[in-house]
Amino acid sequence: MSDQQEIYAAFPNVPQAPPDxxxxxxxxxxxxxxxxxxxxxxxxxxxxxxxxxVLPTVKKASRQLEENPDIDHEYLPITGLPQFTKAAQGLIFGKQNKAVDEGRVISVQTLSGTGANHLAALFFAKFYEFPTDKKEIYISNPTWANHNAIISNVGVTPVSYRYYNKETIALDFDGYLEDLQKAPERSVILVHGCAHNPTGVDPTAEQWDKILDVFLQKKHYAFFDSAYQGFATGDLDRDAGSMRKFAEKRVPMLVCQSFAKNAGLYNERVGALHVVAADIKEAERVKSQLSVLQRSEISNPPAYGAHIVSMILTNPELFESWKNDITTMxxxxxxxxxxxxxxxxxxxxxxxxxxxxxxxxxxxxxxxxxxxxxxxxxxxxxxxxxxxxxxxxxxxxxxxxxxxxxxxxxxxxxxxxxxxxxxxxxxxx
Ligand SMILES: Cc1ncc(COP(=O)(O)O)c(C=O)c1O
Structure with missing residues (x-):
């Protein structure tokens, strides 16, 4: 064989993608x-x-983690660090939540909020019985740019619903409700839990109630993206209000949670996907399939950030200190x-x-x-x-x-x- 073997391009027609x-x-x-x-x-x-x-609370937790002789570098379980997913679930749904108490909420640790959105979209692509023969997920116009790509990547079509009125630079509430009404029953609607990106425009509590009514009436599925809990009002509980209300009213739903912003752990990729099922049996089946998907995608999630967050959420002193950091931001x-x-x-x-x-x-x-x-x-x-x-x-x-x-x-x-x-x-x- 000659040393001068010609190199054949394997991807001659791959178009150049634009930079992010x-x-x-x-x-x-x-x-x-x-x-x-x-x-x-x-x-x-x-x-x-x-x-x-670097949040002072994260620094404190990090020092404690370093000194903990029980921490090693073994693989985490496929669905993540159990004490992290449990505590992260509590942060979204609150201390007393019927769905959690009934064992209907399952949680999987993900690669931050992006990973949660991806895993959720993939799960829908594979298992959801969409109302028409088109696989569609509704997203607000506008939304975080990555929603489009994440949804399209799993073979689902993102469809826009009205959200923002560019004339008033405010919520297009009538348009929003009208589009929710027009969508076929059991449509999947992606909503931002709080601090909507990119507009900074959130519904008021009264508007959330009306939105919730339409979800119930149309049996829509609420696909919550919660990347900014604490960043909207400075209060972790208030910022979870919409999601807690939906869970309380038994809207079928999931939550994609990120600790990138509220814990300043951007590059540690700490997040979780929480699915609220109709009963324990459905919850178990959903979790089993999410485990299968997770195994083939990332095998198991990274541990460092999950340890830090679980320490912050479960140690009262660190938790109080974190709430102060959030108020500062x-x-x-x-x-x-x-x-x-x-x-x-x-x-x-x-x-x-x-x-x-x-x-x-x-x-x-x-x-x-x-x-x-x-x-x-x-x-x-x-x-x-x-x-x-x-x-x-x-x-x-x-x-x-x-x-x-x-x-x-x-x-x-x-x-x-x-x-x-x-x-x-x-x-x-
Ligand atoms: C609306 C929204 N969802 C999800 C994310 C995911 O962020 P990360 O993957 O860093 O947690 C972001 C980040 O900017 C966001 O704005």
Whole structure:
């Protein structure tokens, strides 16, 4: 055989995929030499100094873990660390929950929230009796961009329901309810537990009640994504309110849970999938099949982050300390909302987006993100002319703002709004 054997391309027709927009934005930010550059793209908490934050409680738990002689590097069970999944379940469903008490909730440790969404979507693709011959999961318009990809990857079609009104920069509640009504009975509807990404627009408690009524009436399946428990109001119980109410009213449901944001454990990939079944027998069958899927996908999940979170959730002292950390994060974000509103609305008197009388939406929105209402032309100018990095849909991560840069950001917004106003129609999508 010749040394000069020709190499045949095995994938000559694989098209080049576009880079992930958020990761690309971060790379552009890192490469930018501007001294006052601002990164509002990635959804990760930053301190007032603009630095990543290792939660003090996580540090404490980590030290304790290191000193624990019983910790080894053996494989975890396929469905994860039992003390983690049990405690994580308690965090979502509360101390006293009928579904949990009746043994109808099963939990599997996953690769953070993304892994939970994937495992859930895969389970639906394989086992759900969809109402029509089309396999469809309904997602809000807009939603976290990865929902589309995760659902499509398992051969299910994502279908949008109305959620956000770009004219009012608020919930399109009538459109939302109408689309839930129009969907065939027993449709699978993906809903954000709290702190909707990307809009920061959540239903009120009364609106949740009406949404719940439609789920019951239409026998829809609630596919909850809970990536921001604690980040919306600062209160872990309040932020789980929608999911607890749905479970109490016996809506068939599951919850995809992430500890990336509320425990700052982004790269440790700590999460869980909780499925609320109709009875113990169904719960056991579902868990057995999830184990089979998990085995072929990741075999078993990683242990470090799960140990940290289970220690925090089960040790009262660490739990209290974690709640303080969450208040610190959510409180700083709320302060930034107030500061940005005051600057744009009162100090600079920046013209608000078309359809709004003022910049009040910045304060009305909740959680990590804000949909500013800036249009694609304005966001482009912010990136190119002011080194302010945000996504093209006008979403900003509030955690990227701090007392040192909020004024610079507000002035940049003021400049681009005034220089483009009247030339480009307002669009937040
Ligand atoms: C709505 C939503 N769901 C799920 C996730 C999953 O995050 P992770 O996989 O890091 O837990 C995110 C992260 O940004 C999110 O915004």
């Amino acid at each position: 927009s958020i990761f690309q934005l971060t790379a552009r930010y890192v490469a930018d030499k501007h001294p006052n550059k601002i990164n509002l793209g990635v959804g990760a908490y930053r301190t007032d100094e603009g630095k990543p934050w 959510s409180g700083r974000i709320i302060e930034m909302r107030d500061a940005l509103f005051d600057l744009l609305n009162d100090k600079l008197k920046t013209p608000p987006p078309p359809g709004r009388k003022d910049w009040g939406h910045i304060k009305e929105q909740i959680g990590m993100f804000s949909f500013t209402g800036l249009n694609p032309d304005q966001t482009k100018k912010l990136v190119e002319e002011h080194s302010v990095y945000l996504t093209g849909n006008g979403r900003i991560s509030m955690a990227g703002l701090n007392t040192h840069n909020v004024e610079t950001f507000a002035k940049a917004v003021d400049e681009v709004v005034r220089s483009t106003s009247g030339t480009v129609p307002g669009s937040a999508l």
